[in-house]
Amino acid sequence: xxxxxxxxxxxxxxxxxxxxxxxxxxxxxxxxxxxxxxxxxxxxxxxxxxxxxxxxxxxxxxxxxxxxxxxxxxxxxxxxxxxxxxxxxxxxxxxxxxxxxxxxxxxxxxxxxxxxxxxxxxxxxxxxxxxxxxxxxxxxxxxx
Amino acid sequence: xxxxxxxxxxxxxxxxxxxxxxxxxxxxxxxxxxxxxxxxxxxxxxxxxxxxxxxxxxxxxxxxxxxxxxxxxxxxxxxxxxxxxxxxxxxxxxxxxxxxxxxxxxxxxxxxxxxxxxxxxxxxxxxxxxxxxxxxxxxxxxxxxxxxxxxxxxxxxxxxxxxxxxxxxxxx
Amino acid sequence: xxxxxxxxxxxxxxxxxxxxxxxxxxxxxxxxxxxxxxxxxxxxxxxxxxxxxxxxxxxxxxxxxxxxxxxxxxxxxxxxxxxxxxxxxxxxxxxxxxxxxxxxxxxxxxxxxxxxxxxxxxxxxxxxxxxxxxxxxxxxxxxxxxxxxxxxxxxxxxxxxxxxxxxxxxxxxxxxxxxxxxxxxxxxxxxxxxxxxxxxxxxxxxxxxxxxxxxxxxxxxxxxxxxxxxxxxxxxxxxxxxxxxxxxxxxxxxxxxxxxxxxxxxxxxxxxxxxxxxxxxxxxxxxxxxx
Ligand SMILES: Cc1cc2nc3c(=O)[nH]c(=O)nc-3n(C[C@H](O)[C@H](O)[C@H](O)COP(=O)(O)OP(=O)(O)OC[C@H]3O[C@@H](n4cnc5c(N)ncnc54)[C@H](O)[C@@H]3O)c2cc1C
Ligand code: FES
Ligand code: FES
Numbered sequence: 001x002x003x004x005x006x007x008x009x010x011x012x013x014x015x016x017x018x019x020x021x022x023x024x025x026x027x028x029x030x031x032x033x034x035x036x037x038x039x040x041x042x043x044x045x046x047x048x049x050x051x052x053x054x055x056x057x058x059x060x061x062x063x064x065x066x067x068x069x070x071x072x073x074x075x076x077x078x079x080x081x082x083x084x085x086x087x088x089x090x091x092x093x094x095x096x097x098x099x100x101x102x103x104x105x106x107x108x109x110x111x112x113x114x115x116x117x118x119x120x121x122x123x124x125x126x127x128x129x130x131x132x133x134x135x136x137x138x139x140x141x142x143x144x
Numbered sequence: 145x146x147x148x149x150x151x152x153x154x155x156x157x158x159x160x161x162x163x164x165x166x167x168x169x170x171x172x173x174x175x176x177x178x179x180x181x182x183x184x185x186x187x188x189x190x191x192x193x194x195x196x197x198x199x200x201x202x203x204x205x206x207x208x209x210x211x212x213x214x215x216x217x218x219x220x221x222x223x224x225x226x227x228x229x230x231x232x233x234x235x236x237x238x239x240x241x242x243x244x245x246x247x248x249x250x251x252x253x254x255x256x257x258x259x260x261x262x263x264x265x266x267x268x269x270x271x272x273x274x275x276x277x278x279x280x281x282x283x284x285x286x287x288x289x290x291x292x293x294x295x296x297x298x299x300x301x302x303x304x305x306x307x308x309x310x311x312x313x314x315x316x
Numbered sequence: 317x318x319x320x321x322x323x324x325x326x327x328x329x330x331x332x333x334x335x336x337x338x339x340x341x342x343x344x345x346x347x348x349x350x351x352x353x354x355x356x357x358x359x360x361x362x363x364x365x366x367x368x369x370x371x372x373x374x375x376x377x378x379x380x381x382x383x384x385x386x387x388x389x390x391x392x393x394x395x396x397x398x399x400x401x402x403x404x405x406x407x408x409x410x411x412x413x414x415x416x417x418x419x420x421x422x423x424x425x426x427x428x429x430x431x432x433x434x435x436x437x438x439x440x441x442x443x444x445x446x447x448x449x450x451x452x453x454x455x456x457x458x459x460x461x462x463x464x465x466x467x468x469x470x471x472x473x474x475x476x477x478x479x480x481x482x483x484x485x486x487x488x489x490x491x492x493x494x495x496x497x498x499x500x501x502x503x504x505x506x507x508x509x510x511x512x513x514x515x516x517x518x519x520x521x522x523x524x525x526x527x528x529x530x531x532x533x534x535x536x537x538x539x540x541x542x543x544x545x546x547x548x549x550x551x552x553x554x555x556x557x558x559x560x561x562x563x564x565x566x567x568x569x570x571x572x573x574x575x576x577x578x579x580x581x582x583x584x585x586x587x588x589x590x591x592x593x594x595x596x597x598x599x600x601x602x603x604x605x606x607x
Contacts (some may be wrong), residue, residue: 002578053436053473054345054353055361083320083360115359123361125576126437126472126538147324164324164367186317188355189506193422200395200424205317206354207425210324211347211371254420275508276419 003128004107007136011143013095015100017071019139020093029138031131034058048080052127057082071095078110084121085114106132149213153178156224162209169193169204170266172219180220184278190259192279194250195219201257203276220249223256232256232294233303243281251277255291264295319357322421326369330376330455330482336368336479338457339494348391348430351422376429376484379403388486390429394418397428408488409497409515413444416501416506429483432468435539436509439576442469442540443515444499446532450488452487456481456532458495465532472538492528495519496603500591504578510535511578514567514591518599524548529596536588537571545569546592555600564593 009016023044027036032049039045042065049058053142059082067075073094080087089110094102108128116124146161153176162171172178172195181204184192193205196218222231229237232255242248251274258265258273265273270291271284279287327333333496343365347353350371356362362550370376376391379400386406388397397403397414417423417431417440429440432452445452445465452463454477461478470476477483491497496518521527529550531543549563568588572592573581604605 051362052471054471055356057361057363078395083363107377125574129538130474132473145323154545163321165319165321167318170318186358188351188422192418194421197424202424203421206351208324208347208350208354208367210326211369221599259418275421278491 001110001124002108003007003125003132004105005132006106007104007133007140008101009104009136009140009143010101011073011140012100013097013102015143016095016104016139019142020095020104021074023074025139025142029086029135029142031134031138040064042068050131051093052130055123055127057084058077059087085112085116087112087116104136147210147213149210151209151212151214152216154218160209164208164210164230166209167205168195168197168207168209168212171209172204172217178219178221178254182246182249184246189278190247191250191254192247194253194277195254196257199257199260201254201276218253220252223252230256231297232259232290234302235294235297236287236290239286239293241282241287247277247279247281251279251287255294257292259295259298264300265291267292317358318352320360320363322364323366324369325366327373330373330484333368333370333373334455334457336366337482340366340368343480344368346433346453347427348433349393349425350430351418351426352430352434352436354526364416369426370482379606380554382487385489388428388488390483390485391427394423394426394428394431395420395515398423401483407448407458407488409499409517410441410444410488411447412497413418413440413499413513413515416440416499416508422508424605428486428596432486433475433477433483435469435473437538437540438504438509438511439537439540440499440501440510440513442533443510443513443532443534445488446540446542447515447517447530448488448491448532449530450486452476452483453485453487454478454481455484460484462487466542469540491517492519494505494603494606496599496606498595498598498602500595500598502587502591512536512584512587512591514588514595516592516595516599518596518603520600520603522557524554524604526553526555529599531567531592531596533567533571533588533592536568536573536584538574541571543567543569543592546596550596557597560596560600561593564589564596567592 006072028035031136034047036046042083044063059080061080064077076091077090087110094105151158169181172181179197182192184190186204186208190193194201195204198215232252255275270288345364347367347369348371377389379388394414398411431439450465452468454516468476498517501513515532517530519528529547531546534540545566546563553559568585573584575581
């Protein structure tokens with residue numbers, strides 16, 4: 001499953017970069033993140049209650065930040081496991097100046113196994129987009 | 145926490161205590177040994193698990209046993225007395241409306257409900273009415289013929305064994 | 317295939333259900349027909365700790381006519397909506413939409429209230445509910461309120477209902493006598509869900525010009541919408557096929573289509589424009605016949 005999107009911040013690029021990679025902020029802004037612990041350099045483990053309306057589950061996940069090119073781009077390697085299946089994926093985040101603000105473009109590629117795979121895109125794609133949207137809206141708030 | 149339920153199944157009152165997540169089809173098959181309610185897909189698509197709930201065709205894999213509390217259920221076993229065939233069953237036999245038979249209990253029960261509503265359906269209404277029952281063998285052609293033949297024999301007075309209707313359901 | 321364990325509670329009344337929702341918070345879910353909820357619970361996409369069964373509450377049943385509106389109880393099954401005489405004659409768009417949901421067994425169990433509250437992106441009703449400018453009535457701890465269809469569907473599986481509110485009824489204004497209607501649907505072959513569904517109402521004036529035209533679209537995107545640009549392009553126009561086609565091309569103005577295994581975004585948009593054109597033309601033809 002491939003998904004992508006874009007979000008515009010009014011804050012400058014350096015500030016957005018800082019926020020995106022701050023574990024404290026991530027903990028606050030990742031929807032349903034229950035505990036985010038640093039398990040290695042640029043590597044986090046989290047328990048997340050994720051979902052949209054009726055669809056909800058607790059996922060145990062691992063995130064590793066790689067290929068950092070400050071303040072322009074990085075990749076996140078994600079692994080998650082929950083009641084409805086497993087997800088492993090990879091997201092590329094690109095930051096670009098946009099006037100006073102910053103344009104963040106993201107592309108995610110997820111490999112889904114288990115029952116999640118069977119219901120596939122029909123549920124996951126719009127749900128993922130909503131969750132990412134909530135995340136960015138929260139970040140936007142923190143950017144002040 | 146188990147929940148008490150009372151159902152009328154094929155005319156017999158049944159009382160049980162079930163775990164809330166027990167599906168109606170599991171209760172029928174596992175507790176009552178009514179294995180004519182087949183499980184095909186488990187995901188509400190195929191209709192092999194179709195039974196009549198207060199006279200209406202429903203997918204028993206998508207109903208909790210607790211939701212059926214107080215209702216009247218008819219499975220394929222209860223359609224006609226042992227050793228006899230309901231006119232719809234007879235029509236499926238006569239018209240070769242089955243091959244492997246996996247979908248057949250569901251097809252027959254959906255047909256009974258369809259004909260109760262519309263005793264003389266067009267081919268289009270038959271196909272529309274049976275959309276919830278998937279058959280991997282027959283290509284549906286002979287199933288449509290079976291329904292048409294059943295409609296004729298019912299119209300000419302073949303006596304359907306009584307299917308429990310809402311009126312016969314238990315009062316809680 | 318089973319759901320995860322939960323506690324089952326049958327509500328005695330709407331108020332009882334509301335207080336149960338308040339007591340048990342996020343972990344509790346209402347169940348009506350169960351035909352959206354149980355499938356996702358079996359897949360473990362949802363794991364509520366408690367199900368509150370409202371499936372038999374008499375308060376939520378029945379259909380009545382009231383001041384030019386048809387009022388439909390939340391528990392009306394799709395089969396009841398499709399076959400109710402009053403609905404068929406006064407709001408045929410809704411009856412036809414209901415008759416196209418899933419299959420016979422699904423229509424016997426699934427309810428209009430459940431379908432609207434669940435707000436599946438591929439659900440059929442939202443198109444008709446939007447085109448008919450229906451009102452959704454919800455009751456919560458603070459009493460009842462009315463939500464216009466336009467403000468009801470917010471996002472994927474997300475509606476204006478609060479977590480402790482119950483959808484009690486749907487009020488549908490009866491469109492003018494002689495109105496035309498159409499529901500056009502591209503169904504998923506396996507489940508029957510709408511890959512794209514377009515509902516249209518057309519009202520022509522004495523000279524055959526569009527007096528009013530309303531179009532609702534479901535399936536294409538994460539949430540259903542009213543095709544305002546299409547409607548605006550048609551009002552006051554003659555219903556000629558070129559005019560209709562040009563207006564239909566504006567149907568997805570500003571909408572981001574879903575892109576998944578049932579169809580790419582580009583495909584969905586093409587189908588949406590095509591079905592919008594067909595829906596409007598059929599609604600016009602019906603209005604011309606009846607009017
Ligand atoms: C095989 C299959 C095919 C289907 N095909 C289609 C199709 O083609 N088109 C289509 O539109 N739908 C389709 N459906 C879905 C079907 O229409 C559902 O019945 C409907 O979406 C939900 O209604 P329900 O009464 O079963 O709700 P439930 O499953 O009981 O509930 C759904 C959700 O709504 C909430 N809810 C229910 N009632 C209320 C209420 N009164 N107030 C507040 N919240 C409430 C519940 O808490 C739950 O979150 C299909 C379903 C199946 C199983
Ligand atoms: S087993 Fe119930 S529909 Fe297939
Ligand atoms: S007879 Fe084999 S599935 Fe229908």
